[in-house]
Structures are given as C-alpha cells and as structure tokens.
Amino acid sequence: MSPLPDQLFADGAGAVVPVSPIEVDGHTMSPDRLLRYLRIKVHHLIQEQPWDSIHVVGDYDRLAVISRYEKHGKLFNWERPTVEVRGRDLAVKAFPGADYVHHYGLIISTYLAMTGRSADNVAYQLPDPVLCRAAVEQLDLALDGDLVIVGWALEHLAPTGAVWTHGPGYAWHAARLHGQRVVYLGFRHSIWGDVAGWVVGRLAELGARAVVYVGKVGALTAQTEPNAMLATGGESLIDGSLIAWNDFFGGFAAAQPGVQRGVHVTSPSILLENRDWLARHAEHAFVDPEIGPMGAAACRAGISFGYLHVVSNNLAHHYAADLSNERHRDVVQRRTVLVGRIRDIIAGRLAVRPN
CATH class of the missing domain: 3.40.50.1580 (Nucleoside phosphorylase domain)
Known part of the structure; x- marks a missing residue:
C-alpha cells in the first residue's frame, strides 16, 4: 500500500487501518442488490479508474472533488464524501465520525472486490474525537x-x-x-x-x-x-x-x-x-x-x-x-x-x- 502524504490527515487522528471487503455471500442483501446499493454510494473517481491507495479520513471538505452521484433536488442529506487527488493516491473525505469513516471504507473495499478489482489498497483512519466534536x-x-x-x-x-x-x-x-x-x-x-x-x-x-x-x-x-x-x-x-x-x-x-x-x-x-x-x-x-x-x-x-x-x-x-x-x-x-x-x-x- 502506498502511503498518502501526512498532511492529508488530521492532527491527532488514529492509525491507518487496512479495511477488507465483506463476505458478500453471507450478507442479508443479495449480491445484485448489494452491488446496486454500493454503486449509489461510491465516488465516481473510484468507479472510473484505479488508484495506488485509497484512504478514508474524517474531514468535511466541500472544496475537494464532489461526486457526480450526489443526489440533487433535495434540501437535506444529499452530500457525500469528497475526494482529494495526490498523484496516484486518493484521500476520501467523509464527515468526521468514527462510524461513518469505517462504514465508507467498507463500502469502497467491498465495491472494488465485487467489481473484480483489488481492495488491498483501501484503508481508513478514524478521526480524533476532538475533531468530531469541533465539527458538530x-x-x-x-x-x-x-x-x-x-x-x-x-x-x-x-x-x-x-x-x-x-x-x-x-x-x-x-x-x-x-x-x-x-x-x-x-x-x-x-x-x-x-x-x-x-x-x-x-x-x-x-x-x-x-x-x-x-x-x-x-x-x-x-x-x-x-x-x-x-x-x-x-x-x-x-x-x-x-x-x-x-x-x-x-x-x-x-x-x-x-x-x-x-x-x-x-x-x-x-x-x-x-x-x-x-x-x-x-x-x-x-x-x-x-x-x-x-x-x-x-x-x-x-x-x-x-x-x-x-x-x-x-x-x-x-x-x-x-x-x-x-x-x-x-x-x-x-x-x-x-x-x-x-x-x-x-x-x-x-x-x-x-x-
């Protein structure tokens, strides 16, 4: 896994943790429905091209690259994690919360595995609780x-x-x-x-x-x-x-x-x-x-x-x-x-x- 530059991560955040895809056959959603759910969530840059590393971090950043798959015409709950590109590395920026960062890492790794791509380059980094509180x-x-x-x-x-x-x-x-x-x-x-x-x-x-x-x-x-x-x-x-x-x-x-x-x-x-x-x-x-x-x-x-x-x-x-x-x-x-x-x-x- 190629590490991303340190400045992409918030001060005081936790370790970079590799995230493995789930066992699709054991999930409560059928594979076709699960994949359809994942496609709605995964950023278009991940769906369209490969990356050396993909790290999910807690950082609410609307100045980064916005996904084309965000819902439009809604007042609430339409924003999705954005991404920052550094060469062949990608930082996926989710609103800072431990559950959301972990969840989005699982989404990406499972999507890659289900579409025949390696998920070995996917990791997440839990945000410092101080950052979570400051965001709220x-x-x-x-x-x-x-x-x-x-x-x-x-x-x-x-x-x-x-x-x-x-x-x-x-x-x-x-x-x-x-x-x-x-x-x-x-x-x-x-x-x-x-x-x-x-x-x-x-x-x-x-x-x-x-x-x-x-x-x-x-x-x-x-x-x-x-x-x-x-x-x-x-x-x-x-x-x-x-x-x-x-x-x-x-x-x-x-x-x-x-x-x-x-x-x-x-x-x-x-x-x-x-x-x-x-x-x-x-x-x-x-x-x-x-x-x-x-x-x-x-x-x-x-x-x-x-x-x-x-x-x-x-x-x-x-x-x-x-x-x-x-x-x-x-x-x-x-x-x-x-x-x-x-x-x-x-x-x-x-x-x-x-x-």
Whole structure:
C-alpha cells in the first residue's frame, strides 16, 4: 500500500487501518442488490479508474472533488464524501465520525472486490474525537427548552412554506405547534452513527429539552413489510448492552395504527449486517446506526429523546423494496403517506402534553 502524504490527515487522528471487503455471500442483501446499493454510494473517481491507495479520513471538505452521484433536488442529506487527488493516491473525505469513516471504507473495499478489482489498497483512519466534536460545534442555534425534530423528510414535516435559515452544513426552521416552539433541523451531510450522538449532545448544550429523530430503520422480523409500517421504541442494544432513555413519545406513538414498538439494535454499518449478525439479533425489532448513540447522548444530557421511523427494508426476508431501490416511484409514494402519519403523530403527541 502506498502511503498518502501526512498532511492529508488530521492532527491527532488514529492509525491507518487496512479495511477488507465483506463476505458478500453471507450478507442479508443479495449480491445484485448489494452491488446496486454500493454503486449509489461510491465516488465516481473510484468507479472510473484505479488508484495506488485509497484512504478514508474524517474531514468535511466541500472544496475537494464532489461526486457526480450526489443526489440533487433535495434540501437535506444529499452530500457525500469528497475526494482529494495526490498523484496516484486518493484521500476520501467523509464527515468526521468514527462510524461513518469505517462504514465508507467498507463500502469502497467491498465495491472494488465485487467489481473484480483489488481492495488491498483501501484503508481508513478514524478521526480524533476532538475533531468530531469541533465539527458538530459548528451547529449554533438559540434554543430555550424547544423540541428539535432532526433527520429525514423535514421538508414535508415542517409547515407549508417554511423558510429555512442556513448554517454551515445545516438548515433550520422554527414554528409553533400546539402552543409550543418546535425547531426542524436538517443537515446537508450524513449524521451517521456516532455523529448523531454528538448532535444530540450539542443540541442539549444549546438548550433543547427534547429531540425527535425521524428516519429509516431496517426490520429484523420477517413479517414487517418495508414502507408499510412506522417504528418506535425506547431501548437500543449497543455493543451488547441495553440502554433505555426518557422516551418523548411514551406509549403515545405505539398506540397509533400502523406503528410497531420494539427493541432497536445499533449497527455502525449496513455492510456488517450479515446472516450471522441477524441470527444473533433475531429477537429484536429494528436496526440502524443512529438511534442508539442519540438515545445514549440524551440520557447523558438529561433530556428526552424519541424516534419515529419508516421501516425501509427487511433483513430477515427479501421483499421487493430494499435499500438499493429507494428512489423508485412506488417506494417514494408509499413513504410520502408514512411521512404524513409521522407529522400527525408528532402533532398529536404535543397536543396531549408539552415536551
């Protein structure tokens, strides 16, 4: 492996760690669907030409080369890692978070292996936690006991005609709902895994009283059809330990039609969710990278937290819809209906009692 120049890496970052591709045959996604998922994520320069070395680092740098495969026409969660070219070496610059850097390294190495190319030149370097915190501290809002709704589909959750105030990498809109101030907060970049926990901690510092996360989870039970149900809960399994938080929804969300409550499992990367992983967690309900870190951060900060997610895919049974075809018209239409349900449930919860 050809080392990249030291200046490409943040001061204090960890060692450069080679990252091997996963065993595709054991994954919960079929090989064709997994490859389709990876192609959506991998930077075009990696897909189009070989490199002597590819190192994934934690560095939010929009002045580097932007991928042609970034989603357009969205207000939030459309930015993807950029790259910096140094001769025949490539630095892939992801938003600084340990889970995201590792996840993206797995994406690249597995994509290369699945397309018949060597992945021996792929490595990642975990960012220093000081860098992670500094990146999240760019978030600067004046909060005073507000409910902050963060995550996915915010354009449809916020009031019609919402005017968004933009900051570095994020935008927000404040409104009143049932007499209470609600702040809708979205990010242009991914707040994957531990980054989401950093965000909740920062919001508590800024004065938030409660945080609700709206997003997508995978189901771990075969009977749960994607894009037909909502998921909620108050517990997550993190590294084998069960944590619980002060659930913003209490029993309100689970009492609504079409909402399933269950124990969530935190997984730092979709690539790690193979059939052995599924067998170890088959008694639980949902999986994603963010809910656990966010709930743990809320506990540490002494604020309430809740999640209300669309079930986007199923690891235990192959349905037509999964993470590789999320942009299909039928999927988008079904999720639009579910987002409307999320909006109504949040409003109903606030009407019952304040945050």
